Amino acid sequence: MADYPLIADHGLIGDLQTAALVATDGTIDWFCSPRFDSPSVFGALLDHGRGGHLRVHPTAEVVTSKQLYFPDTAILVTRFMTEEGVGEVVDFMPVSSSVVPSGRHRLVRMVRCVRGRMTFAIELAPRFDYGREDHETRVSEGGAVFRGPRTSLAAHLVREPGDEQLAEVRTDEEGDVNAHLTLTAGMMRGVVLETGATEAHEVRPAEVRRLFDETVHFWESWLAQSTYLGRWRETLHRSAITLKLMTYAPTGGLVAAPTAGLPEQVGGERNWDYRYTWIRDASFSVYSLLGLGFREEAAGFARWLRDRVQDQRADGEGPLRIMYRVDGSSDLSEEVLEHWEGYRRSSPVRIGNGAADQLQLDIYGEAIDSVYFADRHGIEAGHIGWLKVVDVLNWLADNWDQPEEGIWETRGGREDFTYGRLMSWVAFDRGIKLATRLGRPAPVDRWRHERDAVYNQIMRRGWSRERQAFVQHYRTQVLDASLLRMSNVGFVSPTDPMWDATLKAMDGELVTDSLVYRYDPEASPDGLRGSEGTFSLCTFTYVDALARAGHVTQARLTFEKMLTYANHLGLYSEEIALTGEQIGNFPQAFTHLALIDAALRLNTILDQTRPALRAQPLSTIPGQQPAPAAATGDGATGPAGGGAGAADTADATPAGWSTVPPGDVPPAG
Incomplete structure (x- = not known):
């Protein structure tokens, strides 16, 4: 070794x-x-x-x-x-x-x-x-x-x-x-x-x-294009440079990581090739880079996304694949390099990616949300781009209600993943807002019908009365950190008792000393042997969720602790092992994107709450915590938007949790 x-x-x-x-x-x-x-x-x-x-x-x-x-x-x-x-x-x-x-x-x-x-x-x-x-x-x-x-x-x-x-x-x-x-x-x-x-x-x-x-x-x-002047400026600028380094300039595609085969568990088989552009990762880059002022990169991805949308995949699985090569082609056949032993004897070493043909419905919400967010910042889709948005949403209207592989690309079979439904709701919601805002022709009534159907289904079947939490998919009681984005995208208010209960459940099961696991693979078999470390993306998403829910002190502490896990240059791999060692492909774009978003959100909330704190005598502040800030946002994802009805507040007891009052939850589906 x-x-x-x-x-x-x-x-x-x-x-x-x-x-x-x-x-x-x-x-x-x-x-x-x-x-x-x-x-x-x-x-x-x-x-x-x-x-x-x-x-x-x-x-x-x-x-x-x-x-x-x-x-x-x-x-x-x-x-x-x-x-x-x-x-x-x-x-x-x-x-x-x-x-x-x-x-x-x-x-x-x-x-x-x-x-x-x-x-x-x-x-x-x-x-x-x-x-x-x-x-x-x-x-x-x-x-x-x-x-x-x-x-x-x-x-x-x-x-x-x-x-x-x-x-x-x-x-x-x-x-x-x-x-x-x-x-x-x-x-x-x-x-x-x-x-x-x-x-x-x-x-x-x-x-x-x-x-x-x-x-x-x-x-x-x-x-020098960066407009960010807040806390953690050098940290965010290093993440921005790292993301730029992972952008393929000829097409604008962002690779998930420049490496292949680095293990999620040393000695294990979770060794994937990340040198491709995921729709999901690249979509998130629009929020992060626009939040820092890098418009050219955001516009480049918008063009890249427009060029990827086609009428229908040959396999009938929709107008988008989950990932592409950096030149936009879609041949990612997976093979094993049998002659290589792997990092610290972690075999197999895979090149290509067999998950490329999976059905993952969440990518449509992430893609349309990024189009919406870019539009709010002056980067319009144009007529051809709008027609492709309509094509995507019309396909999704016919196909959202089916099992899929989910965001984590598990190889254990298709399920009705709650996160996939959540992001389908986002896709319809943002499409409706775009059509209304721009005055573009679209079957808005149909999209509104499907959006409401998705919402009602999640509330009936994605909520577990037993767990008092939203769960990974409809046939399980397992929690999933991807659902930390529910308040971020405006599906639930960050002060909703159901959401507070979900955060409490995740804190007890997925969070360990502020680090966050994606899910429990033992409780939710994913078709692979072994375990994995905590997922750095999820930890930064947890910071965002805590801050939005008003647990600002806890959010900042979690963020500051997470910064100590960066390497000596401020870079992050995909995961962190129990020993604090970085594992998985390196550096990972998704992690740096989530870091930027969490820092932007937290910085905004701290700026809102600290003046209020200074203006009050300490004797009038319960627990010496800042008073709640006013609600902001219109349901847009990203650093400049809040959740629908979101209240970016500071809690008097940031480490505490409320419980869901009896009778305030829908019946289990």
Whole structure:
């Protein structure tokens, strides 16, 4: 197990078409090219011996190493402290001004000595196509070229004319390249990788510095669009940069994560490929990015979504699939890499995603809600976009009342999932509001009828009198954290006794020291062996739900505690194990989206309540808690909207819960 770094011991770099992970020991152990969803060039993260890597590290014993991002950028600095000196490896990928897809991508590794004298070892061992494609290696004065039947990679040396800092470049029996680089304080050399190139040439340090300056300028200019000035500004900006890094610029699609196969339980089988664009994740990105002021990215997703809607899937399962490749295609056939052992022996390693053909009805609510939210912020769908909205809602009107696989992509069979029904209600509700607001032609009466039917069905069958809570699906008593969004979307008031009881039930069953599980897989079999950690997305959603329900102190404490689980760079994987270790694919877009939404909501409520607190003598404030704020919102999801009838209040007893009065609940269905 020692061969594998912790998942959290990585930073992310990228060029808006692909990305790489850099470990704290100076190893790039995950890099796919030319796209996020392309086969790997380096994959040691999933097989230490056969995956391939590029490592730059001091030959002297490292006393300690540190990583940080160059401020307000995606440029990663890995620092090494030794008895001989202090050195840095500065990693970045230049961002092209063009969004045209290209097989050529550059990955720059600037190697610097900042104090004393240091010798660095360079180990370059690519393994094309997940280690399945052989290659030949050719070394020249300018560097090295690795050529396979379908893939090529050039390593350009960064050096001055007549430079003797770099020792002889050697190849071993497997065609891997090794070299040593000795530097004194103030010197910078390194290597520039270029995918798709067939010749290696020397690169001058001045050219590398120019690329560095241009990359700094790109990220600083992009981040300058942010309008967020509230609490946790640096945290939210790091999440925004991370989300930008996971956006495929040519189409605007946001990948769920840049990795595949990282386990939800070390040694378990819950190892999925997340290098695709989910309708759900990308829809949530509209709320988060617009909430921070990034309009271009939100508009890009709107175009991406418009292009995905079709009249009917070939399998008859609706006008949208749950996920797509970054170019918009839908072939995501799943296969197992039998020759790879998996991260810390967690097999199988899967590429592709067999859940792509599942029926998940919630995606329609998330998609239409994002269209509605974007419209409220001045990004209109246009005539063609509106026609596609109508097509989606008309299909949903005919098909919402059926079993489906649900948001968590379980493989245990279809059920009548309450969350799928909830988001169907959202789809109709937002469609009605859009048609009314814009004066567009639509069968509004039919949509209103279906919306009300969904509402009544959830209240009859999704509520459990026994559990005093809304439950995962109609044939179970299991709780599900996805339903934390019920007040967020305006289905229930955050002060409704039924909702208060549901939060209380979740707090007792799904919440452990502020961290939140998705559901109990033992109580609700999902077709897979093993268990999983707490789901970081759900924890941030819990913060939002608590804040909306008036439990502001508890919400803030939960949020602040959750920030301590980020890695050293502020990045989050999908889940957190009992030990606090990050597990699952990394970094995960969904988690960072939920972080932004929770922070925006909490910041707004704190701004509303703190002035009221300061204006009152402490003796007049029960429990020294702020007084309730006025209700806001019109039922829109996202940081700028509140739930329908939502009261963003602060509770006098934030850690307490009310109970549902007898007779105030509907009969069990």
